[in-house]
Amino acid sequence: MIESIVKPKDGLPLTRHPDLVLISDTPKGRGVFAAKDIPAHTILETCPVLVLDPQENKLHIEKTSLYHYTYNWPTTTATGKPQTTQAVILGLGSMFNHSTADQNVGWERDVINGLVTYKSLREIREGEELCISYGSRLTFVDADAAAQTVDEGDGSLVLGSIEVDDI
């Protein structure tokens, strides 16, 4: 029986903050918003990822609109050489819009376990949209009118710091 071979207490927690809502009709399209105030440094969601085969990614996924939703993901070749592919984020991570001027969400890859965890970078007030920086993956015209010069990092969260997007 399954009960005898797995230990759910040793499983990886799949947190999602309970005070998040999806709103469809915004200037950025669908987006995730805070329904209540959320403190700084709060886990917003842990998302499993689907790591794409590098060949399939190059041949197919890069040619579709899905590509714009994927994240860079480190992997290795059959001979152990490092290479980069893409991963699909299976959760709200794929729904967070971009903000250059006022990102309030940072993220961190867990490559071993195939997870991305998102945290609030500062207090997020009720009614605010949750936004990450897409960094160098920005493939559209920035909807933030007062765009600032932005570090083209990859958006990884530096744990214990509210400085992100600078690795």
Place this chain on the structure above:
Amino acid sequence: MIESIVKPKDGLPLTRHPDLVLISDTPKGRGVFAAKDIPAHTILETCPVLVLDPQENKLHIEKTSLYHYTYNWPTTTATGKPQTTQAVILGLGSMFNHSTADQNVGWERDVINGLVTYKSLREIREGEELCISYGSRLTFVDADAAAQTVDEGDGSLVLGSIEVDDI
């Protein structure tokens, strides 16, 4: 300001049950398990979906392993004719494994809002894996040894009923 143009209290709730964990090393690969008992008819997760362009889907996505994670999704052509494409389920819906003999999770599409909601079909005990029926999308050898004849429905949950997979 964003606060003035959206109403988070009118947003779509993004429920995820708090007692779910991910376990990587199971006979079916990664899977979602109950860390505590979960009552019947409980919402397990509401997942936004990414509806794929039908042309891109046919030309590219169908040729990748990602295809096996997608769900059939109704859409219309430019002239309003019904057609079927695929959607990527952005959440744990993409992580639920298949069970022919003992599925305990049903699901329902919300086509208007681009969501899928998953509910427990019966009480799920601590330690059990959460499994749906892939129905006619079964593209692999069934890991359930005692497989029964199964209705090749599309797995949609009939709300208010524990009879599923029969539409």
